[in-house]
Amino acid sequence: MNKPGAADIPAINAGTRAARLRRLLQSPQLEFLMEAHNGISARIAEEAGFAGIWASGLALSAQFGVRDNNEASWTQVVDMLEFMSDVTTVPILLDGDTGYGNFNNTRRLVRKLEQRNIAGVCIEDKLFPKSNSFLDGERQPLADIDEFCGKIKAAKDSQGSDDFCIVARVEALIAGWDMKEALRRAEAYRQAGADAVLIHSKLGRPDEILTFAKEWANRAPLVIVPTTYYSTPVEVYRRAQISVVIWANHLIRAAVAAMQAAARQIQATQSPIDVEDRIAAVGEIFRLQGADELKKAERRYAGAVRRRVQAIVLAASRGRELDGLTEARPKVMLPIGGRPLLRRLVDEFKKQGVNEITVVGGYRAETIDVPGIKVIVNRDYEHTGELASLACAQAGFTDNMVILYGDLLFRSYILRDLLDSSGDIVAVVDSAAKTPATGSPDYAKCSLPDDRTVMDREVRLLQLSKEKKGSSGRWIGMVRVRGEGLRWLNDSLTELTMRKQERRPGLPDVLNHIIAQGRPVRVLYINGHWLDVNSLDDLDRASAFT
Numbered sequence: 133m134n135k136p137g138a139a140d141i142p143a144i145n146a147g148t149r150a151a152r153l154r155r156l157l158q159s160p161q162l163e164f165l166m167e168a169h170n171g172i173s174a175r176i177a178e179e180a181g182f183a184g185i186w187a188s189g190l191a192l193s194a195q196f197g198v199r200d201n202n203e204a205s206w207t208q209v210v211d212m213l214e215f216m217s218d219v220t221t222v223p224i225l226l227d228g229d230t231g232y233g234n235f236n237n238t239r240r241l242v243r244k245l246e247q248r249n250i251a252g253v254c255i256e257d258k259l260f261p262k263s264n265s266f267l268d269g270e271r272q273p274l275a276d277i278d279e280f281c282g283k284i285k286a287a288k289d290s291q292g293s294d295d296f297c298i299v300a301r302v303e304a305l306i307a308g309w310d311m312k313e314a315l316r317r318a319e320a321y322r323q324a325g326a327d328a329v330l331i332h333s334k335l336g337r338p339d340e341i342l343t344f345a346k347e348w349a350n351r352a353p354l355v356i357v358p359t360t361y362y363s364t365p366v367e368v369y370r371r372a373q374i375s376v377v378i379w380a381n382h383l384i385r386a387a388v389a390a391m392q393a394a395a396r397q398i399q400a401t402q403s404p405i406d407v408e409d410r411i412a413a414v415g416e417i418f419r420l421q422g423a424d425e426l427k428k429a430e431r432r433y434a435g436a437v438r439r440r441v442q443a444i445v446l447a448a449s450r451g452r453e454l455d456g457l458t459e460a461r462p463k464v465m466l467p468i469g470g471r472p473l474l475r476r477l478v479d480e481f482k483k484q485g486v487n488e489i490t491v492v493g494g495y496r497a498e499t500i501d502v503p504g505i506k507v508i509v510n511r512d513y514e515h516t517g518e519l520a521s522l523a524c525a526q527a528g529f530t531d532n533m534v535i536l537y538g539d540l541l542f543r544s545y546i547l548r549d550l551l552d553s554s555g556d557i558v559a560v561v562d563s564a565a566k567t568p569a570t571g572s573p574d575y576a577k578c579s580l581p582d583d584r585t586v587m588d589r590e591v592r593l594l595q596l597s598k599e600k601k602g603s604s605g606r607w608i609g610m611v612r613v614r615g616e617g618l619r620w621l622n623d624s625l626t627e628l629t630m631r632k633q634e635r636r637p638g639l640p641d642v643l644n645h646i647i648a649q650g651r652p653v654r655v656l657y658i659n660g661h662w663l664d665v666n667s668l669d670d671l672d673r674a675s676a677f678t
């Protein structure tokens with residue numbers, strides 16, 4: 133068969149993968165396939181610019197850590213091909229060894245490969261279980277020609293798409309037969325329906341394959357594997373009208389050499405310092421895994437799962453009523469039952485899957501030492517108030533946050549219910565008078581009192597003030613902000629920051645301002661089960677609150 137002229141063939145990268153492999157085989161140019169052996173190596177081969185991938189039997193078995201003797205089952209190979217196919221777009225040609233059995237096994241293989249979008253399979257005329265061509269090649273028996281032709285016919289007859297490619301691999305030269313036998317077999321395989329012939333040689337020079345190519349005279353596309361005669365310039369193959377060159381094992385060999393060097397070095401020096409700059413960054417691994425796509429998808433489909441929530445913890449104050457204990461650290465670092473107050477708070481958030489926790493410190497902020505949090509410092513905490521502390525964190529605000537005071541202890545269900553609540557801004561109000569009101573409590577006027585028998589009523593916060601009379605409960609210093617609520621919060625923060633005020637505005641002033649703009653702030657009623665730490669008595673109570 134003659135290769136068609138360049139003008140007759142569509143672009144290599146159009147159409148199905150099988151059609152593209154067919155065009156690679158039939159293209160008048162010399163084309164190249166790169167070996168790959170798993171998902172990440174397949175992706176690397178494609179990114180490097182290869183128009184097709186050789187799923188090498190040697191490399192696949194090596195990455196499993198077994199020999200190239202059909203020790204890995206064919207279904208294990210097909211499973212790996214599925215990963216390779218999923219992460220690439222270029223055609224993949226499987227090195228299918230002998231077809232893993234007789235004609236019947238081979239035709240089942242073809243169907244399974246097509247289901248996984250594999251473009252073609254190369255089968256070789258040896259016996260199952262085969263051995264690698266470079267291991268005692270001449271001792272390897274060849275298949276009976278008729279039997280192998282039957283296998284090719286069965287494979288061709290069972291393929292669903294006309295484009296799926298069967299490459300017949302001639303091992304005569306490997307097994308010590310002469311050129312005549314190689315040509316006889318190649319011709320028989322062509323007549324049986326093979327789409328291309330792979331002629332393999334283990335010589336250090338290309339002499340055999342060049343002689344073969346000359347005699348073959350382009351009767352069907354010719355594929356070669358220059359592993360041993362690798363120093364031959366590819367121009368030689370062009371001139372010989374070879375169709376496809378397979379670089380058959382270079383990625384597994386590159387990976388093995390790099391892994392050996394890194395492992396030895398880290399073991400010898402007991403440190404990765406010397407290898408760190410020579411190995412791929414973790415970020416590069418994430419990139420190859422497509423981490424960015426998942427981030428985008430999360431943004432798009434976030435409604436389906438509980439959105440990532442951020443916690444903003446206001447923890448700038450020293451805790452005036454606790455002077456004696458807060459010389460060296462802020463109130464939030466006081467130990468309660470052996471664990472700093474802030475640590476307990478952070479643990480509660482983590483329990484609910486809230487892992488992005490920003491703490492705004494001020495007084496002795498350098499002593500805030502709790503793992504897994506980000507600390508932002510309000511350096512002017514002495515002359516500013518909560519509003520300024522909030523503003524310090526404003527750049528990192530998201531439309532899904534819980535803002536709260538750092539001196540709170542609460543039962544887990546309170547945060548859980550707040551995370552499950554609906555409303556753009558939701559304030560937690562305690563309708564029971566059980567928690568002693570120390571410090572400077574904020575009382576909540578609400579649209580409806582807490583009716584503990586009716587769960588789903590929408591209750592609005594009308595105002596926070598120091599006035600207990602007429603209130604429906606006490607705001608505990610915790611508020612949820614999401615969706616539109618973020619814009620309302622930002623608007624009010626900007627507005628209040630610009631106003632000159634006698635008193636330093638706090639979080640209650642921000643909520644009151646939002647309400648005054650006609651924006652709904654909803655109430656989540658609770659009934660005790662929390663405390664805030666303002667006094668020595670509170671500290672005693674907090675120790676008992678476990």
Ligand code: SPV
Pocket residue numbers: 188189190191227264265266357359380381
């Ligand atoms: C493979 O890559 O597994 C091959 C080519 O079959 S070779 O190892 O050269 O036989």
Ligand code: MG
Pocket residue numbers: 188189190227229
């Ligand atoms: Mg092989």
